[in-house]
Amino acid sequence: MRKQTAIGALVLVGIMGISLRAEVIRARSPIHLPDILGYQTLKCDFHIHTVFSDGGVWPTIRAEEAWREGLDAIAITDHIEYQPHKDDIPTNHSRSFEIAKGTGDTLALTVIRGSEVTRKMPPGHINAIFLKTNPPLDTPEWRDALRIAAEQGAFIFWNHPGWTGQQADGLARWYPEHTELLEKGLIHGIEVVNDRDYYPEVHRWALEKNLTMMGNSDVHDPVSMGFDTDHGERRAITLVFATANTPEAIKEALVAHRTAVLHKDLLIGRQEYLEPIFKASVKIMNPLVTVKGKGSAYVQIANTSDVDFQLVGTNRLDEVIVSARPILRGGKTVLLMIQGRSPETTGKKSFDLKYTVTNLKVTPEDGLQVTIPVEVTFVPTK
Ligand SMILES: [Zn+2]
Numbered sequence: 001m002r003k004q005t006a007i008g009a010l011v012l013v014g015i016m017g018i019s020l021r022a023e024v025i026r027a028r029s030p031i032h033l034p035d036i037l038g039y040q041t042l043k044c045d046f047h048i049h050t051v052f053s054d055g056g057v058w059p060t061i062r063a064e065e066a067w068r069e070g071l072d073a074i075a076i077t078d079h080i081e082y083q084p085h086k087d088d089i090p091t092n093h094s095r096s097f098e099i100a101k102g103t104g105d106t107l108a109l110t111v112i113r114g115s116e117v118t119r120k121m122p123p124g125h126i127n128a129i130f131l132k133t134n135p136p137l138d139t140p141e142w143r144d145a146l147r148i149a150a151e152q153g154a155f156i157f158w159n160h161p162g163w164t165g166q167q168a169d170g171l172a173r174w175y176p177e178h179t180e181l182l183e184k185g186l187i188h189g190i191e192v193v194n195d196r197d198y199y200p201e202v203h204r205w206a207l208e209k210n211l212t213m214m215g216n217s218d219v220h221d222p223v224s225m226g227f228d229t230d231h232g233e234r235r236a237i238t239l240v241f242a243t244a245n246t247p248e249a250i251k252e253a254l255v256a257h258r259t260a261v262l263h264k265d266l267l268i269g270r271q272e273y274l275e276p277i278f279k280a281s282v283k284i285m286n287p288l289v290t291v292k293g294k295g296s297a298y299v300q301i302a303n304t305s306d307v308d309f310q311l312v313g314t315n316r317l318d319e320v321i322v323s324a325r326p327i328l329r330g331g332k333t334v335l336l337m338i339q340g341r342s343p344e345t346t347g348k349k350s351f352d353l354k355y356t357v358t359n360l361k362v363t364p365e366d367g368l369q370v371t372i373p374v375e376v377t378f379v380p381t382k
């Protein structure tokens, strides 16, 4: 009888197609950053390799690992001129995009067609994304390759300008060829961050020459081999402030320079975007506090983003001592101490606490300036 029940259960499992094995959890870890200025804040990586050039990963995996890491869009950018696996995988410049897009479509991840034009410096390595077709870029002259990309409506950016493989000292140099590209409208953006490297000089060029700031992984191996993703370490990404998560809307935002770069604990970008990100992330829970004599009060400040904001105080106040270097931890509410300087202070006073957010870089040298308004009621103790 018992045996029959067991067999019946097995038959049922078979009919219903239920697996008795433990489910493998395929989960996405969202990156929390606020939407700003009426735009969606999209998390993107526009520089990714697969086995179709010198990467070690099949294109389907690129789409799911990006989805798992909370990304919204990726570009597949295999090298045009460098295919070390071609004895095993024949040259097909379009194929890695086509395969990755199939997986991306099932995950609502936008996959963008790109190629890396891979030449010696100058002009170095240059990505063209939003291509219509890749093979015409396979042509002897790099000027022809970039002209063809531009004729297809591509967004073109200079990769890793300070890469030690081409600049032994790791310093980026601007060559006459880059001026030529800029003047012909054949370069629209530049990697301020590539992989683990931030190039301050490139950050400066992006501001001076009005180029779109990009931060990309240039990943070749599985992302989890290069980054401790299990413990929250992330690849560099480009934040794109776009009207929608579509290739057209992302391209429009890139052309309009509406980006920032998230790289380790740094957020790099124009002040017009970093300021609203800070303001939309931070909430002062109790801006009104009472200080008794030389006692302390605490202002609670919540940060709903995933970025720790590292603050350094820039003003000295006569009536109070305030936390000089608070860190507004991502996803936490932290205490900002306000301590009275004298037992005799009385009345109500408003303060604009001025801080520099040192890890929100609006120039290579300058952090974002912010103000935290508080109102203190002083109760004298003698
Ligand atoms: Zn490269």
Ligand SMILES: [Zn+2]
Binding pocket: 047, 049, 116, 159, 218
């Ligand atoms: Zn690359």
